[in-house]
Amino acid sequence: MPEKVVFEDPRGEGPPIELEKFELDASLPDYELRARKIPDPDPHYVDLGMLYRFAQLEWARRSGAEGLAPLHVALRGHMGTGKDHDIEQFAAALGLPYFRIPLTGEVRDVTLIGSTQLHGDGKGGTESRWQDGEITRAIRGPGLVNLSELNAAGAETLFALHGLLDRYAALDLPTGETVPLRDDVRIFGTMNPTDIRDYAGTQTLNKAFADRWVIWEKFFPGEDQVSNMLHRRYPSLKDAYVTAISRLTVEINASFETRDAGVRVETPLSLRTVLERIPAGLLIHARDSDPLRRTWEEFVLPQVDAYDRDHYETVWNAVVRRGPSEPPYGAGTPIP
Numbered sequence: 001m002p003e004k005v006v007f008e009d010p011r012g013e014g015p016p017i018e019l020e021k022f023e024l025d026a027s028l029p030d031y032e033l034r035a036r037k038i039p040d041p042d043p044h045y046v047d048l049g050m051l052y053r054f055a056q057l058e059w060a061r062r063s064g065a066e067g068l069a070p071l072h073v074a075l076r077g078h079m080g081t082g083k084d085h086d087i088e089q090f091a092a093a094l095g096l097p098y099f100r101i102p103l104t105g106e107v108r109d110v111t112l113i114g115s116t117q118l119h120g121d122g123k124g125g126t127e128s129r130w131q132d133g134e135i136t137r138a139i140r141g142p143g144l145v146n147l148s149e150l151n152a153a154g155a156e157t158l159f160a161l162h163g164l165l166d167r168y169a170a171l172d173l174p175t176g177e178t179v180p181l182r183d184d185v186r187i188f189g190t191m192n193p194t195d196i197r198d199y200a201g202t203q204t205l206n207k208a209f210a211d212r213w214v215i216w217e218k219f220f221p222g223e224d225q226v227s228n229m230l231h232r233r234y235p236s237l238k239d240a241y242v243t244a245i246s247r248l249t250v251e252i253n254a255s256f257e258t259r260d261a262g263v264r265v266e267t268p269l270s271l272r273t274v275l276e277r278i279p280a281g282l283l284i285h286a287r288d289s290d291p292l293r294r295t296w297e298e299f300v301l302p303q304v305d306a307y308d309r310d311h312y313e314t315v316w317n318a319v320v321r322r323g324p325s326e327p328p329y330g331a332g333t334p335i336p
């Protein structure tokens with residue numbers, strides 16, 4: 001019997017969704033590689049709603065309802081909103097090997113789809129042989145493929161993927177071979193929004209390509225969501241710090257999204273800054289008279305462009321001004 005996994009709706013609205021996990025067949029030719037690629041569940045992961053929505057779609061697909069075609073989800077959101085992490089954690093939950101394949105400008109069609117290469121034939125001559133690219137290799141067995149930065153992909157790559165993503169559900173190789181979309185392959189994508197900020201090398205998604213995806217927005221987390229994530233990952237971090245960091249995050253990101261160029265910051269406060277850099281700074285500067293301020297100066301401000309610092313400081317002054325005076329972490333956490 002396959003193992004089961006239950007997805008709960010974090011909003012408390014929908015019913016729990018129970019799904020059978022995928023099982024890797026040990027007789028697969030690349031079983032070892034695929035088994036290694038199943039991600040570990042992140043004990044600090046907090047579902048802000050996306051994992052549950054993925055589960056809803058997966059449930060619909062498996063429901064047997066007549067007429068439904070497989071749908072592919074693309075998450076659109078700014079850097080550090082947790083897009084890749086959601087998709088990776090879905091692969092972990094379902095027990096699927098995870099292939100994250102960036103489509104940034106420099107990767108060419110041949111890297112993704114494949115190419116014909118010359119090999120020695122052992123008799124002093126050469127022969128040409130087809131070699132799978134990253135996407136082709138990934139979809140030849142069970143797996144979840146995350147095509148990250150969809151809107152950075154070149155035209156030739158998009159074209160090659162059209163057939164895979166629509167009713168045809170297969171990838172045509174230049175060799176004449178057709179690689180069908182297997183029942184145990186899931187395709188996801190991520191992209192940055194191009195509306196309010198430019199990301200180098202990205203463009204608005206080609207309409208025909210965009211139409212092949214379900215596009216869901218990944219927004220910046222709210223104050224409670226940031227607090228939840230900090231509490232989960234750093235249980236001994238004091239409430240005063242959690243509150244201050246959560247408010248700074250929400251306010252900086254609101255300034256990022258504002259249309260008013262006078263107060264707008266150009267760099268959001270990403271989840272990497274909030275969940276990785278700031279907690280490390282607080283640990284290192286635990287004995288400082290103002291650990292949060294010291295951390296802000298050493299682990300946050302250097303992250304942003306010089307012209308952005310004033311706006312960051314405006315938010316700091318409005319939200320915190322002086323950080324908490326107590327040590328950041330409670331008992332059990334080492335002190336320098």
Ligand SMILES: Nc1ncnc2c1ncn2[C@@H]1O[C@H](COP(=O)(O)OP(=O)(O)O)[C@@H](O)[C@H]1O
Pocket residue numbers: 044045046047048077078079080081082083084085086190229271272275
């Ligand atoms: N829902 C979440 N719960 C806990 N940590 C998260 C969550 N989402 C993201 N993170 C953390 O934030 C970091 C950045 O997330 P990532 O998915 O790489 O962002 P994006 O792909 O949107 O740039 C991850 O390495 C992870 O540690």
Ligand SMILES: [Mg+2]
Pocket residue numbers: 080083084148190
């Ligand atoms: Mg990412």
